[in-house]
Amino acid sequence: MGIETIEADDLDVESVLGSAVERREDPSLITGEAEYTDDIQRPNMAHMSVLRSQYGHATINGVDTSDAEAMDGVIGVYTADDLDVPGEVPTGWLLDSLKTPAHPLLAGETARYQGDGIAVAVAEERYIASDAVDAIDVDYDRRDAVTDPKEAVNEGAPVVHDDLDDNTAFDWEIGDADETDAAFDEAAHTAEIDLTNQRLIPNAMEPRATVAEYKPGTEELEVHMTSQNPHLHRQLMSGVLDVPEHKLHIVAPNVGGGFGNKIGHYPDEALASWCAKETERPVKWTATRSESYLTGTHGRDHVTHGELAMDEKGVITGMRVKTYAGMGAYLSTFAPAVPTYLYGTLLSGQYDIPAIHCNVVGAFTNSAPVDAYRGAGRPEALYAVERMITLGAREMGMDPAEFRRQNFVPSDDFPHQTPVAVEYDSGDYEPALDKALEAVGYDDLRERQEELREEGRYLGIGFSSYIEACGLAPSELAGQLGAQAGLWESGLVRVHPTGKVTAFCGTSGHGQGHETTYAQIVSDELGIPYDDIEIVEGDTDEIPQGMGTYGSRSAAVGGSALATSSQKVVEKAKKIAAHQLEASEEDIEFENGEFAVAGAPERSMHIQDVAAQSYLAHDMPDGIEPGLEETSFYDPDNFVFPFGTHIAVVEVDPDTGEIEFENYVAVDDVGPQINPKIVEGQVHGGVAQGIGQALYEGAEYDDNAQLVTGSMQDYTVPKAEHIPTMETDSTVTPSPHNPLGVKGVGEAGTIAAPQAVVNAVTDALQPFDVDHIDMPLTGEAVWRAVNDAPDAGAEGGDEAIADGSGIDEDGGEN
Structure with a gap:
């Protein structure tokens, strides 16, 4: 049952905090009165379009713009040679071993990913600008490409940046390697896993957009744009364009979602601003959806090997993780932080693990840059942790809930110092687990699972006891870790x-x-x-x-x-x-x-x-x-650390690979809730995105670094019918690090859901000895996992499992 909202007229000052008051934003948003960037019109406004590389990796021998320039309505066509700007796209987070190759606003000699900007056209109308871009002739020499982060750092792989010796962007580690190795040497039991956390494409309702207007009289540049952080965009764009910061006015009007995709500095907003100054006319640029797929920062893209060490009673004694993280062709604004300090520092999860070591190798690849995507490092970390925890319980022959409980950080051990740098502010993990178990009726569910298996039906119960780090702080610490800005x-x-x-x-x-x-x-x-x-x-x-x-x-x-x-x-x-x-x-x-x-x-x-x-x-x-x-x-004293337990209950048909949700329970602790209805909505949205990753989504490039999932026809975004009804609940553990005691909730569901679903599916398929399936768990992927298992068909007793007659060539149900 959802939380009932309260109308503002029914509020009084004594009850306002913690009340589920109706969102005051919604009336303008749902009636169309809200103004988005693309709604903005200016007198004498021109439109910009960008010519983007059709190849994932190519030498640019020449760019002929003459036909485009001759078209009626075209105001100007510009290439890298025309740009008189001192700056390039900056990297806002530095690491000790980081390589920072130049990221020009437009590619001059080399295109390094499909979608790399090569030229821009400015015209009287949007479609004239688009036609002008199509008329530009580029002389390419296609080059070999690499998109897999692990393959990219192998000897002999095509090098993305000619001025670098290889594709290693950084080689970073955290934790004590010697202590962790000793824990494994002494372990009575171990569990290990190889997994891929696939590349994802953000799908905000509104694509990126910019309206730039230069005012010669005051030498001011006003830029309306889809931004999650206008002041940071002002600071970075000031350096790129050489416009004094006090002469640069950035406005974010209503923004239709971001999910991290609108944090970073892109070439496109700076190009629109440069064109406005160059033409002395307002210039609008709005990305198409396919353009967003090609050029907006992607998320995730990890290849990981993880290991868990346990004593004879199943107490965790150590964890080892080695990850290859794809960075794309260039380093986006906060990209280096995501697979390092937002990833490695969360590998302790909710568990009291005395020794952890993590090594992350960042790799340049011929693909769109990777940066923060809802959760930013934490979903990747908790996915690896919770998959290892599930396999650890399986290795010990223990119930997965009790294995977790046994290894939780005790409630009287807060603040809790982990072996991977961070200190958890507050926590009490068992009540959230207990509430989730009660909500799904766990004991009865396990009994029914056994009964259904006798009937040839396969029910699975998947756990995700997650933790998150929010409100990165204090600024002094962030600076020590490489941030080029205060937080x-x-x-x-x-x-x-x-x-x-x-x-x-x-x-x-x-x-x-x-x-x-x-x-x-x-x-x-x-x-x-x-x-x-x-x-x-x-x-x-x-x-x-x-x-x-x-x-x-x-x-x-x-x-x-x-x-x-x-x-x-x-x-x-x-x-x-x-x-x-x-x-x-x-x-x-x-x-x-x-x-x-x-x-x-x-x-x-x-x-x-x-x-x-x-x-x-x-x-x-x-x-x-x-x-x-x-x-x-x-400036806070520390991060805040929300947590919770999510449980997914699914039924899997091994003949077809079809997965059907029976229940999804989310119990989250985000501290005191300012507005419970908004908290509930954030959990729902986050879980929906997490389920999207678990079952449907995944960006794929071919061997030539062509994005083959470049539209919604090829990249599956879950619809309402794909998302289960959710039961939400909460516990409340205030943080001591801010005056409100609050934590964060916007990313919780996305961090928790993928492993809950994968753990549920592999739990259902235990009779087939299926321990892991990489996301997304499509029908074909599940069916193949069953058929590739050592005892394929032995438990199911159905010829469809053996010969594949239950699915068509694309993995769909016949």
């Missing part, structure tokens, strides 16, 4: 003379519900009605500074910045109220927006009345300036 957040809270409030935050929401949850936070802190509070994000001229929205950081860092500023407002208002009420500040009590003299509640003053007096400034205490607004730059 604080700003919040400005302004109480107007009428008592209404505008709160500005440096995050940049794109579907998460910030306008609702942030207003709830400020209302709770100030005691001012929720409807009297406006939230502003996404505009570099409005916000003091900001670091954006990604990594489930908005509530823990952005929300805490607003809470801190609100508390500062209350402290200033308290001084003014004490003066107005002719009482000492120590005697003033504050509750639900009301300042009152202790012991004399009739002597009181509401904070909105204090605001009016602060702007009149007729009777102010000594040393207090007029006005009522405060700013905070909040």
Whole structure:
């Protein structure tokens, strides 16, 4: 049963925080009143289109633009030789061993992946610009290519960057190798796995888009764009285009989803901005869906070998992981952090593992760059961990739930220092597991599983006890790890003379519900009605500074910045109220927006009345300036670590490979919930994406580095009918590292779901000795796993298992 929403009219300041108030964003979004970047129109606006390499790897001998330039309506056609910019696309996270080859805005001599930009056309109409691009003639010499990250670092592999000796972008490790080796030498039992965490293509509702406008009179460049972090885009684009930062205005209007795909700096937004300055006309560029598939940053792309060491009782003593991580042809903005510090540091999972060692080799490949995708490193880590944990339980002959319970970090061992650098803030893992077990009726389910097997039906129960790191911090630590930016957040809270409030935050929401949850936070802190509070994000001229929205950081860092500023407002208002009420500040009590003299509640003053007096400034205490607004730059002491247990229950038909969900239960602990309905929605969306990876999605390149899943006809995005009904619940373990105690929820479902589903399918197929199937678990993949198993057909007793008569050539059911 879902959580019922509350209308704003039914709220009061005493109950606003933690209430399932309806999202205030939704009316404009669902009625079409919301303005997205592509909706923006400017007088005399031109349109840009990009010519992209048709090859995955090729030498560019020449580019002939003459036919395109001669077309009616074409304003200009530009190649790499025409760009007079000093900068290239920057890398925003550095590692000690990192190689950082140049990433030009347009490829000049070499195209390194299909979709690499070669030229741009600017025209009066969008379709004229597109036709002009088609008229450009490029003389290519196709070269050998490589797309598999493990093969890419082998000797003799085609080298992506001619100025590098090989394709190794970095060779990184974390943990104690000697201690971990000793744990394996002494282990009574071990389990191991080879797995692929496949490359994924983000599918936000809105593709990337830009409207750039140069104003010669003021030498200002205003850029509306689909951004998850406008201030960071301003900073990076300033260096690329050589435009002073104070002359560059970035605005993120309504943004139709991001999932990490709109964090990084791409060539395209900078090219549109350069063209606007070059032509002195507003220029719009909107990616097509196929263009997004080719050029937007992809996610995941890991090839991993993992090992687990256990003593004779099944207590985990060590873990070893070796991963080859595909980076694509170039390093995207935060790409080096994703398979290293956002991956290796989570390999302890929820478990008390004394020794861990992880080695990650980053590989350049002839494919689209890889960067953060919902979860960013943590889904990859927890997938590897939870698959190993499941195999460890199988090796020990233990129930998978009890094996997990036995190895959980004890609830009295927090904060918990892991052997892979991070210290978990707070946790209590057993209650979430117990709630999930109760919700699925675990004991009865196991009995029914045995009964159904006697009937030739195969039920599977899959566990995922996950942990996540959110709100990467503090900035000092991030800097030590290689971040080229601080990871604080700003919040400005302004109480107007009428008592209404505008709160500005440096995050940049794109579907998460910030306008609702942030207003709830400020209302709770100030005691001012929720409807009297406006939230502003996404505009570099409005916000003091900001670091954006990604990594489930908005509530823990952005929300805490607003809470801190609100508390500062209350402290200033308290001084003014004490003066107005002719009482000492120590005697003033504050509750639900009301300042009152202790012991004399009739002597009181509401904070909105204090605001009016602060702007009149007729009777102010000594040393207090007029006005009522405060700013905070909040830098947390540590990450926050949400966690939970998800359980998937499926039935698998080994004759066809078909998988049918019977149940999906998600019990998450994200700390105190600002808005339970929004939390529930985030879990639903995250689980849907995780199931998409588990069963349907996967980017594939052929041997020539051609993307063969370049459209929705070839890349399966799950539909509503593919997503099971979910039962959600929660436990609450506050974080000690921020004033709200909150953790993060935006990526939880995506981190938890893939391994829950894969564990469920392999559990169902235990009678066939199927221990692992790489994602996506298509019907064909499942059918082949059953047929390739050592005892194929022995348990099922069906000729279809032996001869394949149950499926057609494409793996579908006949």
